[in-house]
Amino acid sequence: MTADTPVPSDGPLVAELSEDALLARIFPLLPVGADTHVPPGDDAAVVAAPDGRFVVTTDVLVEDRHFRRAWSSGEDVGRRAAVQNLADVAAMGARPTSLVVSLVMPGDLPVSWVEGLARGLAAECGPLGVGVVGGDLSGGPVVVVAVTAHGDLAGRAPVLRSGARPGDLVAHAGVVGRSAAGLALLEAGRADLDRALVDAHLRPVAPLAAGPLAAAAGATAMLDVSDGLLRDAGRIARASGVRIDLDAAALAADRERLGVVAGELGGVAERWVLDGGEDHGLLATFPADSPLPVPFRVVGRVGEGSGVSVDGVPAPARSGWDHFAG
Amino acid sequence: MTADTPVPSDGPLVAELSEDALLARIFPLLPVGADTHVPPGDDAAVVAAPDGRFVVTTDVLVEDRHFRRAWSSGEDVGRRAAVQNLADVAAMGARPTSLVVSLVMPGDLPVSWVEGLARGLAAECGPLGVGVVGGDLSGGPVVVVAVTAHGDLAGRAPVLRSGARPGDLVAHAGVVGRSAAGLALLEAGRADLDRALVDAHLRPVAPLAAGPLAAAAGATAMLDVSDGLLRDAGRIARASGVRIDLDAAALAADRERLGVVAGELGGVAERWVLDGGEDHGLLATFPADSPLPVPFRVVGRVGEGSGVSVDGVPAPARSGWDHFAG
Numbered sequence: 234m235t236a237d238t239p240v241p242s243d244g245p246l247v248a249e250l251s252e253d254a255l256l257a258r259i260f261p262l263l264p265v266g267a268d269t270h271v272p273p274g275d276d277a278a279v280v281a282a283p284d285g286r287f288v289v290t291t292d293v294l295v296e297d298r299h300f301r302r303a304w305s306s307g308e309d310v311g312r313r314a315a316v317q318n319l320a321d322v323a324a325m326g327a328r329p330t331s332l333v334v335s336l337v338m339p340g341d342l343p344v345s346w347v348e349g350l351a352r353g354l355a356a357e358c359g360p361l362g363v364g365v366v367g368g369d370l371s372g373g374p375v376v377v378v379a380v381t382a383h384g385d386l387a388g389r390a391p392v393l394r395s396g397a398r399p400g401d402l403v404a405h406a407g408v409v410g411r412s413a414a415g416l417a418l419l420e421a422g423r424a425d426l427d428r429a430l431v432d433a434h435l436r437p438v439a440p441l442a443a444g445p446l447a448a449a450a451g452a453t454a455m456l457d458v459s460d461g462l463l464r465d466a467g468r469i470a471r472a473s474g475v476r477i478d479l480d481a482a483a484l485a486a487d488r489e490r491l492g493v494v495a496g497e498l499g500g501v502a503e504r505w506v507l508d509g510g511e512d513h514g515l516l517a518t519f520p521a522d523s524p525l526p527v528p529f530r531v532v533g534r535v536g537e538g539s540g541v542s543v544d545g546v547p548a549p550a551r552s553g554w555d556h557f558a559g
Numbered sequence: 560m561t562a563d564t565p566v567p568s569d570g571p572l573v574a575e576l577s578e579d580a581l582l583a584r585i586f587p588l589l590p591v592g593a594d595t596h597v598p599p600g601d602d603a604a605v606v607a608a609p610d611g612r613f614v615v616t617t618d619v620l621v622e623d624r625h626f627r628r629a630w631s632s633g634e635d636v637g638r639r640a641a642v643q644n645l646a647d648v649a650a651m652g653a654r655p656t657s658l659v660v661s662l663v664m665p666g667d668l669p670v671s672w673v674e675g676l677a678r679g680l681a682a683e684c685g686p687l688g689v690g691v692v693g694g695d696l697s698g699g700p701v702v703v704v705a706v707t708a709h710g711d712l713a714g715r716a717p718v719l720r721s722g723a724r725p726g727d728l729v730a731h732a733g734v735v736g737r738s739a740a741g742l743a744l745l746e747a748g749r750a751d752l753d754r755a756l757v758d759a760h761l762r763p764v765a766p767l768a769a770g771p772l773a774a775a776a777g778a779t780a781m782l783d784v785s786d787g788l789l790r791d792a793g794r795i796a797r798a799s800g801v802r803i804d805l806d807a808a809a810l811a812a813d814r815e816r817l818g819v820v821a822g823e824l825g826g827v828a829e830r831w832v833l834d835g836g837e838d839h840g841l842l843a844t845f846p847a848d849s850p851l852p853v854p855f856r857v858v859g860r861v862g863e864g865s866g867v868s869v870d871g872v873p874a875p876a877r878s879g880w881d882h883f884a885g
Contacts, residue, residue, distance in 0.1 A: 270717075275719050276647040276650040276781075276783050277653070277708075277710070277717075278615050279612050279614055279651070280612065280613055281611065281612055282611055282613050285610075286606065286607055287606055287613050287709075288605055289606060289657070289659055290604070291660070291661050291694060291695050291705075292695045293662075293695045293697050293703075298697055298698055325597075325602055325605070327603070333707055334617070335619035337703055366615060369705075371619050372624055375700055377619075377705070379617075379619065379703070379705035381615075381617060382603075384603070391596075391601070391603075455602075472601075
């Protein structure tokens with residue numbers, strides 16, 4: 234147990250329950266889902282794929298890498314694990330249908346934390362009709378939450394990263410920089426300064442409905458902004474063989490939102506806006522004459538060339554996040 | 560690094576490569592799959608679900624819980640992670656189509672180990688036309704391999720655990736007790752005594768094709784034997800509201816196969832046959848007049864009542880494996 238692990242709440246620890254007893258506590262908390270033919274409890278679940286295809290993505294959260302138990306409740310981690318996977322489904326233009334969860338946990342984890350995790354998954358999935366259709370539990374030295382999410386394209390072509398064309402508009406739905414600013418607040422011990430930004434880090438809110446809307450509106454490329462606006466714009470630019478020019482003025486309100494906190498912490502609001510990850514907004518390109526679906530707003534233009542620029546000034550290339558460095 | 564971790568092989572460690580560089584080494588090793596519409600590299604993959612449904616299951620392997628690096632190569636772990644998930648798909652009567660992998664690993668893991676893991680996944684998936692269609696990488700204190708596998712039912716109803724009826728035959732495909740005997744050999748430091756049994760533990764071979772064949776032949780219930788014959792038979796008995804009576808004589812060859820090793824180690828061959836897990840054979844029930852598909856063989860009968868018996872003698876109820884006890 235690390236120094237900043239909170240004092241366990243009352244109630245049993247994971248090691249004090251059998252796996253069956255633990256499952257009996259978790260199962261009733263999880264939503265079945267509108268597309269679930271065979272729910273959990275057999276060797277596998279069966280889920281509808283109405284158009285004869287399914288979208289699938291997987292993302293893992295590891296304690297002390299992606300979250301700290303001192304800062305994140307089980308419910309926070311459940312919400313974040315769901316949202317980051319559902320956002321990847323939405324970024325293909327698909328409606329999420331189901332997810333499965335593999336959960337590794339130390340024996341001294343309070344059962345209430347695991348119940349919180351299940352509630353967090355349910356809070357994100359339930360209202361969307363997404364089922365939590367399977368899972369596996371294991372002991373291990375730290376909490377690991379590996380989620381796989383699935384979605385339905387409703388007969389549409391998936392929106393890839395590779396379809397952006399010169400002349401397209403670049404549009405964004407969701408927030409930028411808030412998760413990074415929230416993390417900076419937590420690291421500085423100043424969570425009190427702007428609780429909404431801290432919450433944006435602990436429980437990001439992704440514009441999931443905007444994914445299928447963008448696909449229906451003719452989006453030519455799209456991705457989930459998980460590693461920062463510049464990095465992820467660079468991925469569309471690379472996959473599509475185009476240049477993406479962002480409009481600094483279009484991001485002025487985002488910078489302004491973070492200005493007070495940046496001033497207090499000695500941070501730079503513009504860096505959070507351009508490089509902050511894990512907000513899970515959607516970045517998409519649309520033909521110039523497309524009406525943009527709500528809540529997309531224009532943040533730039535696609536041009537000939539390569540790389541990403543801001544107001545025409547090339548931004549240095551960002552590599553992907555590096556989970557092993559340092 | 561624990562005392563029994565092998566000396567790292569030559570070559571770089573995971574921490575010495577960027578995530579992009581590591582992915583560039585792994586990707587080319589993985590099979591695309593016959594049912595893959597959109598391969599890895601975007602926010603999500605797209606996979607065919609020909610009959611408008613897909614089967615989905617997830618299972619996680621954790622270092623020092625499910626395997627030790629001193630005993631298992633990366634390729635062994637990749638094979639086992641694939642097989643245990645593909646067996647769950649087959650146990651529904653489905654043909655596996657795709658899997659995704661979340662991989663957590665310590666920075667001091669040799670890159671060659673990860674390449675081995677990818678080769679192991681590919682060795683099991685490639686020949687079946689199963690694609691490895693997505694993944695996520697993270698650092699962490701131990702290796703964690705979380706696999707989610709998908710399959711296609713080809714229009715058939717899934718074979719659940721709940722369909723066994725009194726009068727049905729109980730049949731098994733695959734081996735029993737060999738993984739447990741192999742583990743006992745490793746724990747005793749006597750791997751030399753019967754390398755085939757050790758291999759049965761490190762790289763179980765599941766009768767994957769037998770799953771869809773059983774479904775087509777009218778199997779009334781089926782599951783993957785991952786926690787031992789008695790435990791898993793008990794699951795069918797419970798879900799179906801029947802009694803399962805196993806025929807000890809039908810398992811004589813299995814006991815005999817383990818006799819020498821049991822004698823040397825002071826083990827009990829019958830316990831391995833009845834309680835040994837992780838062989839990933841298929842246990843199914845069929846109407847008494849069904850011709851059994853190869854390689855199923857009759858190992859018992861379904862009767863009225865509840866629980867599991869051997870030659871009519873009730874076996875004490877087994878609980879599920881407990882991953883948190885001890």
